[in-house]
Amino acid sequence: MHDVRKIDVMESIHDENDHIAAHVRDYLTEKDIFSINVMGAPGIGKTTVIKHIIAELRERKPYVIEGDIESDIDARALRAIGVKTFQINTFGACHLDAPLVHNAIGNMEFDEKGVLFIENIGNLVCPAEFRIGEHALMLICSVTEGSDKPYKYPLAFERADLILLNKVDLTPHLDFDESFFMKGLRALNKEAPVIKLSCKTGEGFAAAAAWIETRAAAPAKRGTEPPL
Amino acid sequence: MHDVRKIDVMESIHDENDHIAAHVRDYLTEKDIFSINVMGAPGIGKTTVIKHIIAELRERKPYVIEGDIESDIDARALRAIGVKTFQINTFGACHLDAPLVHNAIGNMEFDEKGVLFIENIGNLVCPAEFRIGEHALMLICSVTEGSDKPYKYPLAFERADLILLNKVDLTPHLDFDESFFMKGLRALNKEAPVIKLSCKTGEGFAAAAAWIETRAAAPAKRGTEPPL
Numbered sequence: 243m244h245d246v247r248k249i250d251v252m253e254s255i256h257d258e259n260d261h262i263a264a265h266v267r268d269y270l271t272e273k274d275i276f277s278i279n280v281m282g283a284p285g286i287g288k289t290t291v292i293k294h295i296i297a298e299l300r301e302r303k304p305y306v307i308e309g310d311i312e313s314d315i316d317a318r319a320l321r322a323i324g325v326k327t328f329q330i331n332t333f334g335a336c337h338l339d340a341p342l343v344h345n346a347i348g349n350m351e352f353d354e355k356g357v358l359f360i361e362n363i364g365n366l367v368c369p370a371e372f373r374i375g376e377h378a379l380m381l382i383c384s385v386t387e388g389s390d391k392p393y394k395y396p397l398a399f400e401r402a403d404l405i406l407l408n409k410v411d412l413t414p415h416l417d418f419d420e421s422f423f424m425k426g427l428r429a430l431n432k433e434a435p436v437i438k439l440s441c442k443t444g445e446g447f448a449a450a451a452a453w454i455e456t457r458a459a460a461p462a463k464r465g466t467e468p469p470l
Numbered sequence: 471m472h473d474v475r476k477i478d479v480m481e482s483i484h485d486e487n488d489h490i491a492a493h494v495r496d497y498l499t500e501k502d503i504f505s506i507n508v509m510g511a512p513g514i515g516k517t518t519v520i521k522h523i524i525a526e527l528r529e530r531k532p533y534v535i536e537g538d539i540e541s542d543i544d545a546r547a548l549r550a551i552g553v554k555t556f557q558i559n560t561f562g563a564c565h566l567d568a569p570l571v572h573n574a575i576g577n578m579e580f581d582e583k584g585v586l587f588i589e590n591i592g593n594l595v596c597p598a599e600f601r602i603g604e605h606a607l608m609l610i611c612s613v614t615e616g617s618d619k620p621y622k623y624p625l626a627f628e629r630a631d632l633i634l635l636n637k638v639d640l641t642p643h644l645d646f647d648e649s650f651f652m653k654g655l656r657a658l659n660k661e662a663p664v665i666k667l668s669c670k671t672g673e674g675f676a677a678a679a680a681w682i683e684t685r686a687a688a689p690a691k692r693g694t695e696p697p698l
Contacts, residue, residue, distance in 0.1 A: 285615025387513025
């Protein structure tokens with residue numbers, strides 16, 4: 243019996259979430275803030291990648307919302323380099339949702355056109371199920387995770403607008419099968435570009451920043467999105 | 471308003487889950503099957519670690535329940551080496567729960583005293599919130615994840631009975647701060663042994679198997695566990 247109740251409640255939560263997500267996105271579009279939902283597993287390098295992309299932005303000011311279950315380690319690292327950062331702690335919750343982001347942006351001041359990186363909880367599953375007001379979903383993977391991730395966590399790969407493959411400097415020490423990875427990925431997502439990154443060599447960050455600024459300059463996608 | 475309803479439903483689900491988890495554990499204790507909830511982030515090496523530990527078991531027969539959102543890649547890999555494996559696909563759900571495991575063990579034949587590895591969904595958050603009938607929780611981490619994981623995902627570290635630090639052969643290529651990792655870990659969990667593993671060199675698997683068989687031979691813990 244609890245399953246039926248659970249489904250009812252979850253549907254109601256999803257409807258309400260999508261409504262607030264659309265509102266958040268419209269608000270950010272209005273301010274000329276391009277918002278990016280940054281997803282990836284724990285330890286995949288989300289904050290470090292954001293920092294490196296920020297260094298390559300040419301036209302837009304960076305803003306960050308840091309989502310963490312606990313701790314503000316990442317927010318402090320970003321503030322230390324002068325990036326306006328708002329910390330959300332979920333204290334147990336496994337993903338960000340639109341109400342949390344709505345509350346965060348209400349407390350942020352957007353004084354220039356920019357890019358808002360919303361770093362989701364480290365989790366390759368639940369965050370994919372909730373829109374949070376993003377204009378684009380950026381999925382960060384890593385060669386250290388192995389090449390079977392698209393087969394096992396399909397929703398995140400299916401929804402991604404940009405896929406970053408991090409830590410490629412470690413490839414010589416691993417058995418990462420790139421063609422198997424790409425085959426699984428392309429079965430789910432034909433369009434998202436895949437950019438290889440290395441925080442050690444700097445590879446890929448300029449390309450990622452260029453993709454973001456090009457996309458941000460295009461007219462924002464509007465209208466009703468398909469249900470997740 | 472949906473939050474209140476959500477909390478009510480979640481409490482009801484947790485109560486029912488814990489009741490079924492206790493039932494599953496008692497059933498396995500009765501059969502002399504020591505059950506292990508295997509947790510870890512995506513791509514941390516859960517299946518590979520299980521395979522290597524199985525090779526070091528001396529006294530008990532291995533059984534595996536494979537939890538995956540989709541795909542049976544891991545179950546096929548285990549069956550290929552002759553391990554009795556039951557596949558659970560959750561099709562979206564981010565963690566195993568006790569009813570899913572209850573259904574699985576009802577379809578498995580336990581013909582010898584053994585160790586049942588229950589590989590949870592790759593997720594460092596949600597699986598920590600649900601008992602699934604385990605005698606022990608084995609958490610797999612990796613040096614590739616970085617050293618701040620105990621600070622960011624505390625519940626998993628707090629609950630773990632055994633912590634495996636995988637991929638240590640990659641340490642020379644990383645900036646893993648072991649003392650920061652251990653400090654965070656020990657603030658949450660004073661007792662769980664931490665064993666370093668490398669699938670490349672074979673380091674640590676005999677020690678992990680020995681811990682499991684020693685613990686399995688001790689009288690099973692019984693009685694009411696504290697609420698999660």
